[in-house]
Amino acid sequence: MRLALLFAAALAVAAPAAAQPAAPLPVRGVVTQIDAARLTVKPKSGKPVTVDLTPDWTVQVTKPIAVTEIKEGSFIGTAELPQADGTGRSLEVHVFPPGVKVGEGHYAWNLRKGSMMTNGTVGKVTVGAKGRELQVSYPTGQRKIVVPPKVPVVQIMPGARPMVKKGAPVFLLAFPKPGGGGLITGAVAVGEKGSPPPM
Helix, strand or coil: CHHHHHHHHHHCCCCCHHHCCCCCEEEEEEEEEECCCEEEEECCCCCCEEEEEEEEEEEEEEEECCHHHCCCCCEEEEEEEECCCCCEEEEEEEECCCCCCCCCEEEECCCCCCCEEEEEEEEEEEEECCEEEEEEEECCEEEEEEECCCCCEEEEEECCHHHCCCCCEEEEEEEECCCCCCEEEEEEEEEHHHCCCCC
16 A cells, blocks of 8 residues: 555656646656755756655666556556547556556656657457557546557566666656745656666
8 A cells, every 4th residue: 555655646647737736747867966865867858857855755666568468457557649540659658556546547748749648447458450459448538549569568666765876767756845945756766677767
């Protein structure tokens, strides 16, 4: 349960901004500085971002898995590009631990221009001409998601703080601190064996 709450609070893809007091800022890049209270991340473009860490901040690891590991009943998040036929084409898929359901819905994301994030429960799974096809349901609807071959698919697992170090590629959701005065997060994602988290 504690792990589920931590995912809900910090790492898991955020719910639409209307459902939260303030929308989080997805931060991707390489750690340039870190201490007990904060870390600084250098994105691919733009200025470094410094984010405070909550006292109980945790680490999650994205471990590559085969797309065949996505089964009916899996709860996933996927950054996807809407297609003209109404389907979504995955840019990446991350599979949450059993029992963790957070950020359900379909909303704007910034992995790529025009991308969206869909978080939901997988229903029917079929193999189509363009890849594995997933029927993904969430409280306000459902989408057909196509996962093309070679798209990154990862399982989210708990990790250890020493994995977040200078030079490590990371992903995190930075939330505005209450009353202003900077950003804060309660969890940081790293890829297995130093690979960048795909989300």
